[in-house]
Amino acid sequence: MSTRARTYDAQVLRREQLSDHFVRVVLGGDGPAGFASTGIPDEWVGLVVPGQFQSRYYTVRSWDPAAGGAGELTLDIVVHEVGLVTEWARLAGDSIVGQTVTVSEPKGSFALPQDAGWLLLVGDLTALPAMARIAETSALPTRLWVEAPDPVEGYLPEGTDVRWSTPPGDGASSLAQVVEGIDWPEGDGYFWMAGESSQMRAIRKHLMREVRLPSTAYDVMGYWRGGAVRQPRAVDPGPIYRAGKAAGKSDAEIWADFDQAASDQAGEQ
Numbered sequence: 131m132s133t134r135a136r137t138y139d140a141q142v143l144r145r146e147q148l149s150d151h152f153v154r155v156v157l158g159g160d161g162p163a164g165f166a167s168t169g170i171p172d173e174w175v176g177l178v179v180p181g182q183f184q185s186r187y188y189t190v191r192s193w194d195p196a197a198g199g200a201g202e203l204t205l206d207i208v209v210h211e212v213g214l215v216t217e218w219a220r221l222a223g224d225s226i227v228g229q230t231v232t233v234s235e236p237k238g239s240f241a242l243p244q245d246a247g248w249l250l251l252v253g254d255l256t257a258l259p260a261m262a263r264i265a266e267t268s269a270l271p272t273r274l275w276v277e278a279p280d281p282v283e284g285y286l287p288e289g290t291d292v293r294w295s296t297p298p299g300d301g302a303s304s305l306a307q308v309v310e311g312i313d314w315p316e317g318d319g320y321f322w323m324a325g326e327s328s329q330m331r332a333i334r335k336h337l338m339r340e341v342r343l344p345s346t347a348y349d350v351m352g353y354w355r356g357g358a359v360r361q362p363r364a365v366d367p368g369p370i371y372r373a374g375k376a377a378g379k380s381d382a383e384i385w386a387d388f389d390q391a392a393s394d395q396a397g398e399q
């Protein structure tokens with residue numbers, strides 16, 4: 131039996147600029163029929179955009195199974211400097227509308243303990259879709275700290291208790307400092323946080339050593355890695371993927387072709 135996660139092809143129905151650095155992409159068509167939300171508010175899917183076969187993770191901002199016939203899946207994408215998805219999402223105007231992308235089955239991580247009396251959510255712009263969904267569904271007193279180049283007006287539910295801060299630079303984050311300044315509520319609660327990976331590592335240490343939260347009382351996830359210098363891509367996987375698919379090859383065979391092409395290229399340099 132295959133353990134491969136199910137995937138869904140979907141068409142881009144709409145693209146909307148939410149702020150200078152944030153783009154909404156609404157997916158639909160017949161492809162998502164059968165897509166089932168986990169109901170976990172930070173659920174995410176793997177997204178493969180045209181011409182690529184590596185996926186990147188995006189939070190399901192919303193899934194409306196009744197919209198447009200087979201349902202509409204909304205993803206909100208941070209537009210940063212370079213990257214497979216960011217460069218696609220940045221394409222001007224409606225040029226990506228009508229294109230086909232692939233998404234995987236959703237998975238979630240948020241696990242609120244039954245006795246939680248409060249909720250604290252911290253994250254950068256990549257975590258804003260999850261924080262918004264959690265805030266929309268939470269009945270607990272909830273406080274948010276969001277690090278974003280500019281506030282995204284009207285994105286969070288009205289009346290949300292939120293503090294906005296700006297990142298120290300492009301591809302950088304100082305959320306660890308924000309968390310060190312938190313005045314922790316009394317009693318038991320739940321702390322959810324996501325953002326740049328090295329910040330998340332620092333925060334896990336802080337939660338364990340200083341705040342002394344039990345591991346069931348927090349969920350801290352690295353969503354992206356800052357500081358990595360992008361290597362020029364030696365071999366473009368897009369044409370290899372398309373040729374492999376046209377020849378009816380499996381993903382494993384296409385990966386083998388890609389590895390062979392990369393090693394041939396390395397041998398020539």
Ligand SMILES: Cc1cc2nc3c(=O)[nH]c(=O)nc-3n(C[C@H](O)[C@H](O)[C@H](O)COP(=O)(O)OP(=O)(O)OC[C@H]3O[C@@H](n4cnc5c(N)ncnc54)[C@H](O)[C@@H]3O)c2cc1C
Nearest residue numbers: 186187188189207208210213214215216256301353354355
């Ligand atoms: C569970 C989960 C849920 C996520 N949900 C969302 C979401 O809803 N919306 C969203 O936008 N992102 C989300 N992310 C983060 C997203 O997957 C990464 O930012 C991803 O690397 C973006 O892919 P890319 O193709 O644009 O860039 P990549 O090709 O992966 O990276 C290229 C370069 O860009 C840098 N980079 C990557 N992301 C950023 C960034 N945000 N800011 C600055 N530099 C960056 C990397 O360091 C790398 O050097 C989520 C991640 C996870 C694990």
